[in-house]
Amino acid sequence: MILSLLLLTAALLIVTPSSRRRFRRVMGLIPLRPPRPPRPRKVDSLHLAATWDLLAACLRAGLPVPTAVSAVSDDLPVLRGVAEQLALGADPRQAWAAALECPHTKGLARAARRTALSGAGLAEVAGRLAEEVRGQVEHQAEARAQRATVLITLPLGLCFLPAFLCLGVLPVVLGLVARTFAL
Structure with a gap:
């Protein structure tokens, strides 16, 4: 028993500091830190343009606004919340308020609040947003x-x-200088 305790102590002294911290955390000797909030993912501009194109296509095909927004909300969690609120019957101005704070969805949210429940106007805005994003990407690529x-x-x-x-x-200048002094 004493030998096993000595071996355990020696093993704990040999292991790296991070594993010692992990052991203390597991044993309850140090308090756990609260988890860090997830970092917002960077949205690829071309993927964003494709998202707006897909939204425009869904709306032109006749899908209701909440269903169309939900279909394109994989990379933009703000849109998922908007779609859920719209599906539950919330006021469109309130539902799109959260999307006004996100820089990627600000233009769509402004237009959606203006058009309220109509998907036709929103489809045109989504198509125009896709063109703008592609234009910005083209401009950035040209600048690079x-x-x-x-x-x-x-x-x-x-x-x-x-x-x-x-x-x-230098050879021409030296030749001219040599010719000048040779005269």
């Missing part, structure tokens, strides 16, 4: 490409300019 060309030009200039000066300009 232009930045890349500038960043690529700098090392090339730093390498080729000295070589041009040494192999192109």
